[in-house]
Amino acid sequence: MSEEGGMIRARATAEMVAQRASVSRVAVSRAFNPHTSLKPEKRELILRIAQELNYTPDRAARALVSGRSHLVGIIVPDVCSHWESQEIDALTTALQAEGFATLLFKTRTDYSMDEKLLSYMRGFNPDSVIAFVENVKPTTLVRFLGRAVPIYVHYPHGGSVDDAQPGPLHDRLNVLQRAGVEQAVALLEGYKVRRIAYVSGIGKSRANTARELMLRTVMAERGLPPPVVAPGDFSYERAFAATLDLFRVGKGADAIFAANDVGAFGVIDALRHELGLRVPEDVKVIGFDDIAQSHWKSYNLTTVKFDLDERVRALVRLILRRLNNPDAPALQETLQTRLVVRGTVG
Amino acid sequence: MSEEGGMIRARATAEMVAQRASVSRVAVSRAFNPHTSLKPEKRELILRIAQELNYTPDRAARALVSGRSHLVGIIVPDVCSHWESQEIDALTTALQAEGFATLLFKTRTDYSMDEKLLSYMRGFNPDSVIAFVENVKPTTLVRFLGRAVPIYVHYPHGGSVDDAQPGPLHDRLNVLQRAGVEQAVALLEGYKVRRIAYVSGIGKSRANTARELMLRTVMAERGLPPPVVAPGDFSYERAFAATLDLFRVGKGADAIFAANDVGAFGVIDALRHELGLRVPEDVKVIGFDDIAQSHWKSYNLTTVKFDLDERVRALVRLILRRLNNPDAPALQETLQTRLVVRGTVG
DNA sequence: GTAAAGAATGAACACGTTTTCAATTTCCGT
DNA sequence: ACGGAAATTGAAAACGTGTTCATTCTTTAC
Numbered sequence: 236m237s238e239e240g241g242m243i244r245a246r247a248t249a250e251m252v253a254q255r256a257s258v259s260r261v262a263v264s265r266a267f268n269p270h271t272s273l274k275p276e277k278r279e280l281i282l283r284i285a286q287e288l289n290y291t292p293d294r295a296a297r298a299l300v301s302g303r304s305h306l307v308g309i310i311v312p313d314v315c316s317h318w319e320s321q322e323i324d325a326l327t328t329a330l331q332a333e334g335f336a337t338l339l340f341k342t343r344t345d346y347s348m349d350e351k352l353l354s355y356m357r358g359f360n361p362d363s364v365i366a367f368v369e370n371v372k373p374t375t376l377v378r379f380l381g382r383a384v385p386i387y388v389h390y391p392h393g394g395s396v397d398d399a400q401p402g403p404l405h406d407r408l409n410v411l412q413r414a415g416v417e418q419a420v421a422l423l424e425g426y427k428v429r430r431i432a433y434v435s436g437i438g439k440s441r442a443n444t445a446r447e448l449m450l451r452t453v454m455a456e457r458g459l460p461p462p463v464v465a466p467g468d469f470s471y472e473r474a475f476a477a478t479l480d481l482f483r484v485g486k487g488a489d490a491i492f493a494a495n496d497v498g499a500f501g502v503i504d505a506l507r508h509e510l511g512l513r514v515p516e517d518v519k520v521i522g523f524d525d526i527a528q529s530h531w532k533s534y535n536l537t538t539v540k541f542d543l544d545e546r547v548r549a550l551v552r553l554i555l556r557r558l559n560n561p562d563a564p565a566l567q568e569t570l571q572t573r574l575v576v577r578g579t580v581g
Numbered sequence: 582m583s584e585e586g587g588m589i590r591a592r593a594t595a596e597m598v599a600q601r602a603s604v605s606r607v608a609v610s611r612a613f614n615p616h617t618s619l620k621p622e623k624r625e626l627i628l629r630i631a632q633e634l635n636y637t638p639d640r641a642a643r644a645l646v647s648g649r650s651h652l653v654g655i656i657v658p659d660v661c662s663h664w665e666s667q668e669i670d671a672l673t674t675a676l677q678a679e680g681f682a683t684l685l686f687k688t689r690t691d692y693s694m695d696e697k698l699l700s701y702m703r704g705f706n707p708d709s710v711i712a713f714v715e716n717v718k719p720t721t722l723v724r725f726l727g728r729a730v731p732i733y734v735h736y737p738h739g740g741s742v743d744d745a746q747p748g749p750l751h752d753r754l755n756v757l758q759r760a761g762v763e764q765a766v767a768l769l770e771g772y773k774v775r776r777i778a779y780v781s782g783i784g785k786s787r788a789n790t791a792r793e794l795m796l797r798t799v800m801a802e803r804g805l806p807p808p809v810v811a812p813g814d815f816s817y818e819r820a821f822a823a824t825l826d827l828f829r830v831g832k833g834a835d836a837i838f839a840a841n842d843v844g845a846f847g848v849i850d851a852l853r854h855e856l857g858l859r860v861p862e863d864v865k866v867i868g869f870d871d872i873a874q875s876h877w878k879s880y881n882l883t884t885v886k887f888d889l890d891e892r893v894r895a896l897v898r899l900i901l902r903r904l905n906n907p908d909a910p911a912l913q914e915t916l917q918t919r920l921v922v923r924g925t926v927g
Numbered sequence: 928g929t930a931a932a933g934a935a936t937g938a939a940c941a942c943g944t945t946t947t948c949a950a951t952t953t954c955c956g957t
Numbered sequence: 958a959c960g961g962a963a964a965t966t967g968a969a970a971a972c973g974t975g976t977t978c979a980t981t982c983t984t985t986a987c
Contacts, residue, residue, distance in 0.1 A: 246703075246727055248943060259967045264945060272965055289725065291704040295650060296943035298641040299972045306684075306705075314670035315663070315873065324660035327685050336705055337685045338652075339673050357592075358637040359652075359682055379635065381592055471877060504878035527661065531817060532850035533879040594973060605937050610975060618935055642973035645942045 247290035256284045267292050298360060307335050307554070308361035310352070310368055312344045316469075317497055317526045318392055319367055325547040326365070333555065335362070342368060345437075353379035363554045365389050369440040373405045385557040387550060391469070392442035392495055392524055406553045407567040408546070412449040415539035415572030419492070419521050420453050422537075422580055428490045428519060433462040434477050434502055436469040436494035443469075443494050446523055450492055463488060467498050474501030475509075482510050489518060490580075496522040496529050499536055503579065520579040535578035541570050593636035602630045613638050644706060653681050653900070654707035656698070656714055658690045662815075663843055663872045664738055665713055671893040672711070679901065681708070688714060691783075699725035709900045711735050715786040719751045731903040733896060737815070738788035738841055738870055752899045753913040754892070758795040761885035761918030765838070765867050766799050768883075768926055774836045774865060779808040780823050780848055782815040782840035789815075789840050792869055796838055809834060813844050820847030821855075828856050835864060836926075842868040842875050845882055849925065866925040881924035887916050 249263040256263070258281060265271040266281035285291075298304040307330050311319050327337045340356050342348045348368050353376065356364070363385045366376065376386045387406060423431065433450055436443035451461055463485065465477035474493055478501065481488060491506075493499035499522030506512040506520070514520055522529065525540030549568040556566060595609040602609070604627060611617040612627035631637070644650040653676050657665050673683045686702055688694045694714050699722065702710070709731045712722065722732045733752060769777065779796055782789035797807055809831065811823035820839055824847065827834060837852075839845035845868030852858040852866070860866055868875065871886030895914040902912060 246729070250943080260943090261945085261967055262965095264943095265966095268945080272963095274965065277965090289700070291700050292945095293645075293706060293943055294704045295641040295644040295706055296972090297945070299639075299645060299943080299974085300945045302972085304641060314660075314673060315666040317661070320661040320666040323685070324687070327660060327687050331687055331701075336702075339669070339683045339685055341670070341673050341677055354635070354637050355677075356682075358640045360639060360641055383592070475878075500877065500879070508878040528874075531846065532821075532854040533846070596973080606974090607937055607976090608935095610973095611936095614975080618933095620935065623935090638975095639973055642942090643975070645944085645973080646975045648942085 246293075247285075247288040249290070249292065252281060252285050252288055252290050255288070256281050264292070303558075304360040304362055305335050306338045306359060306361045308338045308340060308356050308359065308364040310340045310342055310348065310356070310364065310366040312342055312368070314339065314341070316391075317528060318495065318524050321526060321543060322367070322389075322547070325543055326550065329547050329551045333551065347371070350379060357381070357384075362558060363387070365550070365554075367391050369437065383561070385554060385561070387553065389550065390441040392436070392446075403565045403567050406557060406565050408549055408553065409567055409569045410445075410541055411569060411571055412445055412539070413453070413572075415523075415541070415574050416446075416449045416453050418574035419537075419539055420450070420457060420459070422574065422576065423490050423519060423521075424457065424459075426490075426519065426581065430486070430488045430490070431459065431462045432465055432481055432488035432491045434465045434467045434474050434481075434491060434493045434498055436467060436498065438466065440469075442523075446492075446494055462492070467494060467501075469495050469498055471497050471501040471504075474498035475505045478502045478505035479509060482506075482512075487518075491518060491520050493520065493522045496524045496526045496536060496538055498522065499538065499579075500528075500534050503534055503536070515579050515581060519581075525575050529575075530577065537577045537580040538575050539572050540575045541572045546570055592639075593631075593634040595636070595638065598627060598631050598634055598636050601634065602627050610638070650706040650708055651681050652684045652705060652707045654684045654686060654702050654705065654710040656686045656688055656694060656702070656710065656712040658688055658714070660685065660687070662737075663874060664841065664870050667872060667889060668713070668735075668893070671889055672896065675893050675897045679897065693717070696725060703727070703730075708904060709733070711896070711900075713737050715783065715788075729907070731900060731907070733899065735896065736787040738782070738792075749911040749913050752903060752911050754895055754899065755913055755915045756791070756887055757915060757917055758791055758885070759799070759918075761869075761887070761920050762792075762795045762799050764920035765883075765885055766796070766803060766805070768920065768922065769836050769865060769867075770803065770805075772836075772865065772927065776832070776834045776836070777805065777808045778811055778827055778834035778837045780811045780813045780820050780827075780837060780839045780844055782813060782844065784812065786815075788869075792838075792840055808838065813840060813847075815841050815844055817843050817847040817850075820844035821851045824848045824851035825855060828852075828858075833864075837864060837866050839866065839868050842870045842872045842882060842884055844868065845884065845925075846874075846880050849880055849882070861925050861927060865927075871921050875921075876923065883923045883926040884921050885918050886921045887918045892916055 249260050253260040253263045263281055265273040266278045314320055330337055338359055338361055342352055348371050357380050364380060365387045367389050373386055373388055433447055465481045467473040467477045491502050493502050499520055503514050503520050506514055506518050512518050522536050522538035525538045529536040529538055553566055595606050599606040599609045609627055611619040612624045660666055676683055684705055684707055688698055694717050703726050711733045713735050719732055719734055779793055811827045813819040813823045837848050839848050845866055848866050849860050852860055852864050858864050868882050868884040871884045875882040875884055899912055
């Protein structure tokens with residue numbers, strides 16, 4: 236309101252605060268950095284005047300000298316994919332609480348990534364990078380971003396082989412698919428289900444591989460024949476089409492696992508609205524992820540869940556640990572899955 | 582691979598590139614900035630060597646001296662809301678193409694915003710800010726972020742009063758709800774619908790106000806009685822509950838408008854799975870937004886759409902114009918809506 | 928061939944911080 | 958009151974770039 240005409244009020248700088256508080260510019264810097272030596276009343280005075288002048292330290296300048304940008308880069312093919320968006324949301328909240336901001340970068344939707352993007356991204360000097368990407372090795376990222384940046388390839392849908400590696404080269408988040416899958420197969424067995432199909436995600440992706448393998452393993456252990464696989468790509472549309480194929484070209488199934496919840500929605504809609512089958516009476520459906528939409532009445536999906544908040548907490552913990560201690564040996568955290576029973580089975 | 586032990590390879594700097602190319606450091610800077618005077622073959626050489634050394638200019642340093650961070654701040658209550666996530670996705674793509682990166686900040690889910698967040702955000706020196714927030718005036722943002730930062734309050738769901746303002750104080754994106762609503766009401770009239778209800782969004786929000794008002798206006802113009810309003814908050818859950826109320830406590834309706842598509846999903850599920858009514862035979866449903874999920878077979882929603890790509894293009898255009906010419910008079914762009922007819926009517 | 932105009936070049940400065948380091952002040956135990 | 962340790966302080970250096978400005982080299986017009 237007190238602005239005049241086209242005048243642009245310049246941002247306050249530490250110098251101005253110092254002058255007004257009759258202290259040195261260094262003192263202002265110290266006032267904003269904890270664990271520095273500054274007389275309490277002086278710090279208080281400076282912070283008060285800073286607030287009056289609406290001053291906060293410039294992160295760019297701070298980054299330049301301290302080497303910490305307080306930016307965390309997130310590489311993602313599709314922000315609006317359900318799983319990814321919920322993950323990004325939780326991550327942003329958690330990181331913001333720790334004084335970091337998330338920097339968003341989009342890559343191709345086929346979960347691949349190009350070197351141009353990495354160079355582009357490096358210019359922003361992120362303190363850490365989380366890549367929701369498949370088909371990329373951590374070493375590739377390291378080469379382009381430099382070893383100083385802790386990197387987390389956060390496979391979509393928490394995909395990873397089931398075992399914790401003995402001596403991991405990079406920090407890892409392991410998801411143990413077994414528990415949830417065992418519960419799911421046990422539940423199906425209770426309903427005397429015989430023919431089980433699997434509508435896959437993108438074939439080569441870690442999440443898909445891990446889930447299909449675990450399903451196959453658990454079924455074999457229980458003496459069931461291996462599942463029929465219908466190829467999908469984690470999308471509603473492909474899962475829809477795959478289900479039609481399964482019943483029109485193939486021999487159908489009594490129960491269908493989908494590689495993710497959105498895929499399961501496609502399966503359900505194909506069964507009900509195109510094939511005229513009832514879920515769960517005629518065909519039972521189980522998904523993976525437990526996204527927020529899975530409890531919507533139209534789907535009410537039974538699904539294998541791994542806890543989002545726990546996952547994000549673990550990831551943030553890994554990042555902070557690594558930033559505080561860059562040379563520590565590689566860490567890994569492990570997460571459990573469990574079955575959430577809703578209406579599409581039973 | 583060529584790394585040795587714990588050695589951290591430092592990021593290449595302009596100085597290193599200059600040395601290796603036998604030019605001055607200034608020349609390196611010029612090589613990366615178009616419209617600067619530099620012999621073409623020299624620029625080529627520098628860029629080649631830069632690529633070899635995997636060098637890109639440090640954005641923090643660049644921002645410090647040029648005053649341009651190439652960051653665009655986005656303030657959003659919920660990244661995983663369908664509308665917002667699709668908007669963020671498209672914005673990130675468009676901005677990335679222009680050399681900007683999007684910086685994500687989360688605020689409270691009631692679409693409000695606090696001053697602490699604004700101060701926090703200002704520290705990152707965004708070149709521009711887009712706030713997906715209600716209940717906040719541009720002037721408040723200006724006070725905390727400084728007039729140098731172009732600000733766009735991008736009301737969720739494109740909410741805005743229907744008219745273009747004659748002399749706007751800030752850049753604006755206007756959405757003309759009328760066309761789509763007229764088509765929707767006309768379609769319903771064709772089915773001899775008599776009792777129309779409106780499941781609202783958050784009461785005070787611009788989007789909700791604009792949509793309810795336009796619906797009311799168009800119905801009045803056609804001699805229809807005003808719609809019954811059931812209070813929602815843009816969420817599936819509240820729309821679900823509001824619909825139950827409408828039929829159990831209230832007198833029901835022949836057609837229901839929902840303030841947004843996700844709300845419409847809640848309406849549909851309440852009607853079908855809790856009230857045992859058929860859509861569209863017993864009750865017709867129309868949403869607003871046309872999000873990606875609206876064509877899923879379980880909902881197959883008829884809805885009032887305004888084009889996402891067009892919207893994002895307009896917004897980015899506004900931002901770039903403003904950055905190139907900070908003192909230009911306020912600009913406004915206008916978008917049209919139209920009805921997308923699917924299965925929930927007819 | 929010459930003068931004028933324009934392009935190319937690099938030294939020095941500026942940006943707003945944090946960090947280092949040496950100097951000063953305060954505190955504590957006797 | 959005194960010595961030593963600890964806390965407090967500010968000057969100066971550093972971070973990696975873009976920008977300004979005066980200088981040198983090249984081109985153009987006659």
